[in-house]
Amino acid sequence: MSSNTIEKKVTKADLRQIFWRSIPYNASFNYERQLNMGWAYTLVPILKKFYGDDKEELSNALTRHLEYNNITPFISTFLFGLVVAMEEKNANSEDFDTKSISSTKAGLMGSLSAIGDSIFFGTIRVIAASVGCSLALQGNALGPILYLLIFNIPNLIARWVLVSKGYSLGVEFLSNVEKSGAMDRLFLGTSILGLMVIGGMVGLNIAVPLKVTFFETNLIDVINGIIPNLLNLLFFGFIYWLVKKNINVVWIMLGIIVLGVLGSLVGVL
Incomplete structure (x- = not known):
């Protein structure tokens, strides 16, 4: 939290940087906190912009973003944008509760992953592999090329669009749905969807x-x-x-x- 009178705002250039840094988000993995290193790496420039003049606040911010983290990378930018909006609010407010940032991540990353996995791994990748393999079996060099294009074009488009959507929704979205009681229903619904995905995996022979x-x-x-x-x-x-x-x-x-x-x-x- 910053006591400076100059308001710190996220720019389009900052969001573009989040987009580019999200691409290697899942390049680093560990069994204790999974993708936390990639998450923190993506947010480092934003955190330095907000808290660079206060080493203690910067350290606290890095610490909360090095907690356990794991979300489907293709839609991770939505949560990145949402968290960036919350960090912006914290950097410009003396009474913002930073625990809500960790709570938001913990509450949404699992349910969003269920949606992202279903769309990208369960649908788009299957379609891309079907097209690519059918051409490759015929000896057509377009097989692997089309596979990469069919899978990665929606991947990049989703990352680009969702980082702006997540930021624009920001804290106002969370406060509005919390006041209406929709947040509990949202978490319940997405949790059910996640359990359905896990249940489908259990059913494999x-x-x-x-x-x-x-x-x-x-x-x-x-x-x-x-x-x-x-x-x-x-x-x-x-x-x-x-x-x-x-x-x-x-x-x-x-x-x-x-x-x-x-x-x-x-x-x-």
Whole structure:
């Protein structure tokens, strides 16, 4: 928060810089805070503009933006723009609650990711791969080129448009929906959508070629005939139980890999 009388405003050049810096947003990844480094990197110029004359405020700003962060990169600029508007408000106000910045990120990045993943990974990438692969199988060099164009043109357009939209909505959007009670409904609706995406992933088949020898029947077909995808649900529940027991996620992932390799070698998976 700045005590200066000169109001600090975000310019179009600042938003363009956010756009360009968002492109390598997911180039750095860690298991503890995931994409926080890319998030902070994208915001560094804005934070220096707002708090460059106050090292303590700059340090606080960098600290809150190095918290856990993970959002689909293709629509990340919407949240970037929204957060930039909040930081602008904080830089020009003595009574702005900076905790609301972290709360906004935490509340929106998961639900926005569900939407972004569905659009870009679940739809656009599938279409791009279908077009690209069909041409590549025919020996046409346009296959990989069209794949990259079909996927990345909407990607760049979305980033460019959403950074301005997020900033223009800004704090006024949050205050308006909060007063109307729409924020709770928004979070509830987007959370449901996110859970639906996760539920769809749980429904993916686990191939178990193990057969009941006497009847010559595939065991997984018998199980699915009684309760479809029961094995998937049980496996998902087991992983969830491990996470609740605070088992390190890295060990869980390694265990899944080892289980898959051994299961494949012995013919069970």
